[in-house]
Amino acid sequence: MLRLVNVRKVFNAGTVNEKVALDGVSLTVNDGDFATIIGSNGAGKSTLFNCIGGSFYVDEGSVFLDDRNITYVPDYKRAVQIGRLFQDPMKGTxxxxxxxxxxxxxxxxxxxxxxxxxxxxxxxxxxxxxxxxxxxxxxxxxxxxxxxxxxxxxxxxxxxxxxxxIPPKILLLDEHTAALDPATADKVIELTKRVVQENHLACLMITHNMHSALEMGNRTLMMDSGRIVLDISGEERAGLTVDGLLEKFSAGAGRELDNDRILFSKIE
Amino acid sequence: MGSLLSLPVIISALELGFIYALVALALFLSYSILNIADLSTDGCFTLGCAVGAQVVIMGHPVLALFAAMLAGVCSGYIMALLQTKLGVESILAGIIVNTGLYTVNLAVMGFSSNLSIFKSDTIYSLFKDVLGNTSYKLVVSIVIVLIACAVMAWFLGTRLGLSIRATGDNSDMVKASSINPGFTITVGLCISGSLTALSGCLIGQYQKSCDINLGTGMVTIALASLIIGETLVGKSSVFRRIVGVIVGSCLYRFAIAVALRLHIPAECLKLVSAVIVAVAIASPYLKSQVAFQRRKMAAVSGGKGGDGAC
Structure with a gap:
């Protein structure tokens, strides 16, 4: 349903601050998929959402929604089919x-x-x-x-x-509970689950909570340095523990996970 | 009070207050709601007056109002175009449009710096016989302004009006509702321009003349009216805010009338306006500061020592 083909996004190209935020990302999200996304600091998770939502246009590659090429469709037009929530509760109202x-x-x-x-x-x-x-x-x-x-x-x-x-085709949740206190965060998470389930939405959720990353949805993506280094679902994901996930990350990315917030939340 | 404000002075202050309330209403939309400082207001006001005056001279005082509003829409549209399509900052866009309008206004006035419409019928003189000699100008002004305010209040409750209000409040959220903020800004500035020009047209017909410098300082005056209104009437609902615009504009005119009665020379009026504006804008802040100082004093004297008194 949502398809990204070889998407590349570079910030400050040609300067010393050049940063490859997305490095040839390809991703297919099917109808009814609920994928959680985790990754190291600056891995490109939010950039990925911005490219899907149209906050900026990609440098290379294409974005398809239901086989319609939306690579150059402006954000406000995409909003008919793509719903978004941000970490900052002030941003959406x-x-x-x-x-x-x-x-x-x-x-x-x-x-x-x-x-x-x-x-x-x-x-x-x-x-x-x-x-x-x-x-x-x-x-x-x-x-x-x-x-x-x-x-x-x-x-x-x-x-x-x-x-x-109005149920969108796909819902993008960018750490939408990170700024809330734990009790409220739980409530919003429950609501999210219910809303996604009731409307059979496809959903991508960035989270720093490894437990909810494994517990929620049917698929988990891990990102590092602008690439998707791990994409697991089904049985492989079902038996996975948080430690197992971290090991898989190191194997995929070739280094340890360095997201301080994820590591803190692991202690909880 | 009676010696300071005689009935004719009160009536003329109300007349001007209502007419200028339209500019304040325009700024209410562009400044308070859309969060855009529209500095083209001065030029747009004169544009409305000039276009209106020319149409009045042709013998159509009612049509003049609509012609002036159309001219105001054009001015607002160019202002919006600079901002949304060419990436010019709103303050700069206003200055650019204002500068350009000076020449446009001169051209509309036939390249003369003033225009007299003494011999022509105006919207006011049309109703002079029906409404009686003392209050006809006031009644006509009030009717027109109330219509404009009612339409504005209604408009801000419609889907388009809601989108415009949200644009100034949170433009990300507007995009998320699949509305193009560029479009809502354009509509808002066009409406705001038309109201400013309508006010200019009414002033022209009221004074029976048009001058190229008529609009100078208009944006400051309108802002002052807006803020006086917001301070006194509050801004809890759209209705209150619109009432506040009218109240603020009338109070400002009373302040000027009092200044004139106190024999402040006419040459000093701009300075008086500037002071009134500064006081009006500073007063909400000063009020909160005074309240804070009081609380601080109370806390310090009520507490054990001078701990908090730094």
Whole structure:
């Protein structure tokens, strides 16, 4: 469904700061795939997402979504089919607008056929309320409040709802629970699992938590120095422990994993 | 108070307050909502006045309003084009458009620096007989401004209006909703330009003349009105903010009227405006500082010693 062919992205090309962020990455994500991505610092995980989401264009290679070449499609057009969540809970919502207005904007992705001069209808309002109630955070009673008043976890849950209000083809999660406290992070993770499962979404999730990397989804990718060094699924993945994963990483990358946050989370 | 502000002074302050409220409303959209400092406001205001004056001279005072708004849309569109398609920073784009507009305005006025429309009918004189001699200008201004405000309030609740509001709030999120922020900026600046030009056109018809320097300092005045309004009326909802724009604009005119009554010479008016603007913009900050100092004093004197008094 999503296919990257030989994608290459270089930052600051031709200067001393030249950095090859993606070095010929090829990847195929099938319908219903839920892949977790882990990797060392600066491995190119977020760059990979930016190339898929269209935040910048790749230097070489192509990106296909459902066999349509989207390599040069701008990010806002890709957003119809690609939902994204970032580590920063502030990034996905407009703080000075109400919860209801934020949801209405997210709903625009499909409401394209409606007139740009139409307003939020009562039916839509009811639908938003129902969906908010599913988050189980009491947000359905605060629809007229500005989003800036919500906590980070609530904002991230709302962003998740907004990204999946109209199920996209693929959901990109960039350490979307990393900035949350453990209890809220667990809640958002549970929500993520449920939303992905209910809508049968394809999903890529960057995480620094080795346990959830193995526990969630059906596939795990490991990245290092702009390359995918490990891609495991099925039986090979089923019996794998965190230590086993680290060993496999060293074998694939030819060096130890150096992501401090991953190593810290391993102690937990 | 009575000696300071007589009825005619109050009425004329209200008239000007309402007319200039349109510029403040334009900046509300471009500055408060879209977060763009639109420095083309001065030129755009004069453009509206010049275009309006020419159409009035042709004998169409009502059409003049729409012609001026169309001219304002063009000005806003060029401003947006520079920003979204050519990568010019918003402040520079405003300065560039403003500079260019000076020549355009002169050309519209037939390469003369002022234009008189004393002999022609204006939107005001049309209603003079119906509305009576004392308040006809005020009523016409209020009606036009209230229509503009109502349309704005309605517009900001539509899908397009929501997208424009989100663009200034979080443009990443706008992209994630599959809306092109370049498009929303363009629409916003066009609307803002049309309101500025409409205000210029009304002032031209109000004064029955147009001058090439009419718009000078307009952006500062409008900003002051906007901030006075936000400080006094609050910014909790779109409706409140729009009411604040009108209140702020009228209060600013009252301040100027008082200054004039205190026999401050007309040559010093720009300085007076600058002071009013500075006070208006600084006051929310000063207020919070005073509150903080009070708390600090209370904490220091209430505590055991001078620990916190550094």
């Amino acid at each position: 407009a703080p000075h607008m109400t919860i209801e207005e934020n949801l209405a904007l997210a709903y625009l992705r499909v409401a394209k056929k409606k007139s740009v001069f139409s307003r939020i209808s009562q039916a839509e309002r009811n639908m938003f309320r129902e969906r908010l109630a599913l988050l189980d955070m009491g947000l359905e009673d605060r629809m007229k409040q500005p989003v800036g008043l919500l906590s980070g976890g609530q904002r991230q849950a709302l962003t998740l709802l907004m990204a999946t209000l």
